[in-house]
Amino acid sequence: MYEGAVQELIDELGRLPGIGPKSAQRIAFHILDADAEDMTRLAASIQQAKEKVRFCEICFNISEQETCGICRDERRDTSQICIVEESKDVLAIERTRAFNGKYHVLGGSINPIAGIGPEQLHIRELVARLGDSSITELILATDPNLEGEATAIYLVRQLSPLGIKITRLASGLPVGGDLEYADEVTLARAFEGRRNTIAPSSSRG
Template identity: 70%
Template sequence: MYDGIVQELIDELGRLPGVGPKSAQRIAFHILQTPTFDVSRLAGLLSEVRERVKFCERCGNVSENEVCAICRDPRRDQSVICVVEDAKDVSAIERTREFRGLYHVLGGAINPMGGVGPDDLRIRELMVRVGDTAVEELILATNPNLEGEATAAYLSRMMKDMAISVTRLASGLPVGGDLEYADEVTLGRAFAGRRSA
């Protein structure tokens, strides 16, 4: 649509997850039309992130160190591990300020159609962590979709013979939602997970 390098920039931005063609075009033109936009700083940060950021050797969260700040924090409850699919899920849970335990990032979810099996995830590392430490509870916080449910069911079966409690995040109706718009699975889970008022 555009000549040369402008189209290349739009195409490259469009390869980012969640950025469609229109968003990519909008970002590209923002960069082009904003004289105060520091392109060299953005380029430097992108290079620096690739060089400095790695994954925590214990939990798999993103970190600039071998062990992330959460795993290094002595105030965290060492007896509870929350299992999530991706590092961005750690951030989402941390924003709630409700969980004070440790995390384990799987690096995805079981997805046979996408060619992702249990051996492609950090399940082996989780089993080692659970076996080597005084973990009492494993919270399965995978996404409430087909792949997340399959992963949670698989992990639940794997932990069956271990002497730890395996729990799953509650799911159901969102705050501010209307019952008439809830699907059957969500509404069913809301009924199953009901609690005393």
């Protein structure tokens, strides 16, 4: 344990995702050893991002305006909506250049252990968007892990009655992985091989 500000910095860094105690300590000492002007710019960048960045009013991707650049782009295909968990997934898919439609960012995935249910996600807003008759396909691009699969199954059950074609990215994506870590070729092939989804039949007592 260190004293005062140093330990507080380590503790705060340790709260970041993927940063363990040793990594937090290493980053903290890097900050202390770095040039003061560089760290001032870093702090200013963090503060500026928190002040300026918001969520798009349509798709909930990150944006500095009321709507994001993708939603404003009139060249995009409005007949397809790709449903992802987080904004970082939008970036991963955009790098593939395999998709030219619109997006909808759920803001996470269904995870009862973490207290995240459908009500905490942007599903209601998605349903509202589907009133647009130009939408002909929904592409489920949730992560291929337990939470992502549970979210996809829930969405299929809720959205199938609307009569819109629902597809799921192909199984070229590794099971248990995260979309953001998939390489461009794998993601592009997953789009090419996406399949129709079928709503699970409800069990009868």
